[in-house]
Structure formats: C-alpha cells, structure tokens
Amino acid sequence: MNEIKASMAGSMWQINVKLGDEVKAGEDVAILESMKMEIPIATEKDGKIAEIKVNEGDFINEGDVIIILE
C-alpha cells in the first residue's frame, strides 16, 4: 500500500514533507503528538508525496491515512 497511516491516536503536530517531495523508506514524514509525546511517522517505502490528507493540528485516529505516495 502507498498509504502512510497514523500508528496511534493523537493530533498532527508537524508535517515534514510537501507535495512532490521524494522520500526514502524509514524517513519521518510527519510527527504526531500523543500522550504528550512526539511520535514520528515514518514511510515504509520510497516514493513521491502525492497527497497530504491532514492539516497540522487535526485530531487523528489510529489507522487514519495521513499521506499518500505516488
């Protein structure tokens, strides 16, 4: 799957990428804030950012799609 999902519920603290950016597997594309912790969200695959589905500050549930790769 080319979807990058939230690993747990929390709020979107910081999105580290822009549309069109190339990312490598293991790279942190966003940081979630939950339980007062910064939770890095890494991509499992290489790819190009095709869509960013959330805004900084949004509440996100576990499993929600944050970013879609091309």
Add this chain to the structure above:
Amino acid sequence: MSYINALHQRIETIKRGGDEKYHQANETKGKLFVRKRLEQLFDEDIEIEDAFFANCQAGDLPADGVVTGIGKINNQRVCVMANDSTVKAGSWGERTVEKIIRIQETALKLEIPMLYLVDSAGARITDQVQMFPGRRGAGAIFHNQIKMSGRVPQVCLLFGPSAAGGAYIPAFCDIVVMVEGNASMYLGSPRMAEMVIGEKVSLEEMGGARMHCSVSGCGDVLVETEEEAISFARHYLTYFPSNFKERPPKSDSVNALTFEKTLQDIIPKNQNAPFDMYELINRIIDEDSFCEIKKLFAAELITGLARIDGEVVGIIANQPRVKGGVLFPDSADKAAKFIQLCDAFNIPLLFLMDVPGFMIGTKVEQQGIIRHGAKMLAMMSEATVPKISVVVRKAYGAGLYAMAGPAFEADATLALPTAQIAVMGPEAAINAVYANKIASIEDEEERKEFIATKQQAYREDIDIYHLASEMIVDAIVEPDQLRNELISRFQIYTSKRVQFTERKHGIYPV
C-alpha cells in the same frame, strides 16, 4: 531374500516418506523433506527414533506421517516431533497422535526441551474416532503441552499449515517461528470461512505467517526460509537450560559494540523527543548477542534475550521511537508472555524504562487495556528471578509499575541522570491540577507564565536527586557506566532464591 534384506528394504521404503509427486510439490514451495530438516536441526542427525515402523502395514503411511525421536542441538539433547507432509499432507492418524504423545512423555521424563516441526493438514478424518476424542486422542497432546509448559522449553517451527485443533500446538509453545509464504495457522480455512460465515478472504490475510507475526501475535519470529527457521531454533536454544531446574548456560564474555557516540551523547534531554532504545541496548549487551522475540509485533516494546558479560538476560524495553513507547494492550501481552518465559527458565530480567504510561482513549478502553495491563503487572510481579529496572528517561504512571518499579520487589531500581519518575509528565499534571485556574486567567502572557512556574515547581518535585534522596531509586548511574553496573549487580544477585507466595495459583485477568 533373507529376512535381513527384507528388514533393510522396509527401512529404506519408510525413510523415503510419501510418494515422489508430494516430494516434488514440496520442493517447488521451497519446503525440505522432513528427514532433511532434522539433519539440519541436529548437530549430527537424529540419534534415536521411536515407532519408525508405525502403521508400516498400511503401505502408504510411512512412520504414520511423523518422525519422533531424540538428537543433540549445541550438544544438548532435545526431543522432537516432525510432521511429514509427503504422507497424507502430514495429517494425524491414530498412531501419529500416539507417537507425539509418547515423545512428549519422554521429554517430561528426561526433562529436556521439546521441539515441534509442524507441517500438517490436521486430523485424518478416516481415523477420527481413534485419534480425536479419547484419552489418548489429540487432546492429550495439548494437555501434555500445558503440563510441560515452563518445565522444559517448547519450540515450534512452523513450515506449513497448522490447522484447526492442530493450531494449538504453536499456541502452547514458548516460541513460534514461521516461514513466510508457507506457514499458516487458522481454526477454519478460507474455504470454510466462505461456506460457514460468508467471508471471502485469502489464506495469507487470515492466517499467514506475516499476519500472525505482526498482527495477531500468535507467531514470534518471521523467517524467509526453512534453513533460517532451523538455524534460529539452534541459536535460540543457546540461551536456555534443558529444564526449569537448571540455569541458562554461560558463554564467554564479549565486549559491547563500540560506537563513536556515547550514551551520554545520544539520550535526548527533552523527555518528549523520540529516542531509539536499540541504541542503548547495543551499548550495554555483549556484541551480537541480541535474540529479539516478537520484533514485528507491538514494536513500542522491545523484548529479547541477550548476554551481558556472557550471562543470559531477558530485556524488556520501552521503545519511544514507536508510538512514543506508550504501553498498549498488545505490548502488555507481549511483555507478560516474555516475562513468563524468562522467569520459568531462570533468566534474569532487565527492564529499560522510558514510558509515558499506558495508552488512554475509547479504543484501548474497549479493548480492555486495564485487564491486559494487569496481566503484565501480574507476570512481572510474580517473576522471582533477579530483576533490575533502569529508568532511562521518563517513567510515568502505571508505566513505572508495569516496568518493575520499586514496589514490585525489583532487586534494584537504577536511574540515569536523565530519569524522571512521576504520576504523569509536568505538562499533563499542571493541566490536570490547575485546569480551572488556568481557564480563569484571561491574559495570555499571564496564563503562560502561571503554567511555566507551576511546571518548574513540579519538575523540581520529581527531580531524580529528590527521588534518590527519598530512597526511591537505589542508585543514579552514569550512562557510560551502566553496563559495568549491570554486570556487577546481576553477578551479585545470582544467588537469589525466592518463592513468590504459597497457594495453588493466582487468579488474574487474561
């Protein structure tokens, strides 16, 4: 032909297993013949084999589809049962079941590990009355496994299917290794699921190796090939004694891996910033000694066997890099099983804490996080092996308890200078205690200042020197001295002999 020739001929026939076409079918799937698997598993092939002639008069059921016997792994004797999937798909007939029961009884008598090399389609329906319901039916295999659990190590290598009732063999083993693509576990096959409940699903998705090792937690170690599974099993057993009465074998001491950056350099000051706990683990254990269990499952908690100065230890460590190191129902279960494993076989435990607490919210409450967490606490609390906990950074709330905090008879609670122990972190605590006051301050600057002052006071209250002065932690250790401190302490605690309590058994949530 003399009777000796006749005997040799029968032996040769049985050794060949099932029909050639089944051997070929297995080969295309990357599956080894059962006798080949055993050759690779043992130091020098199987030493003795029992009921080799089982069902030899049936003609097409050599050894009744299972090899049982004893051989040496790392010079340590083990019992083994290994399904032969070239014989009626490794299905269990009456004698198959009897053979498995007998080898289990042998393992119990000799007090040596029991290995299950599983590759079986399940019950042989034609034999069901003889092999399924009775006193020496398949139920006895599981009953024996339960009785053996914690007395001798039980290891399952899953090379093929483990279907329906058969799926309880892996369930009752200490560890389950699954070969991706071939191994599977399920109560009802996809075909049955479609017929009975109308669900259309693939075998991989419903009962595949990757699913079980990453989602259900029924599998512990995912490997790509059978050779890898076998070498894992050989390696895994180097950490274990033959039974619960003995100690794990000591190895030669090996230094820890050296890094350019020290622990001091890499532990972030900001408690909320992510930190990769493997960086710490690699700096305190003997080089290349980490044998991780359930790596793909609930990765917010790391569990694995390792050696420190040649002595085996079980490590339970929060991983702030994943889900902030927060404890979830799955991570609690993972810890509970691992702690049981180590305690059963006299393996000391090391808890590395960096935990914001247990997860909160509707989802986890509905999953019963309280009962899962209680399971972890119970197992940790019951463990009587030497227990050392190290507060690396934060230890908040019930996270402190679950990770062998001072109240749970840990032999020592050590803290790094970066440690922080509290009911909750400063941000959450001040918000909780002063919610009304904060809301009533209208001026934003004034509000920020109020919060900052209160947080500062809170930080001073939970300052690690304050906690050391109150004797809550036993020592504050320089990060780069942590390995040495652990070496001496584990060495000193070796003579610990404790009985947890006297009773039949506890009643904990499951």
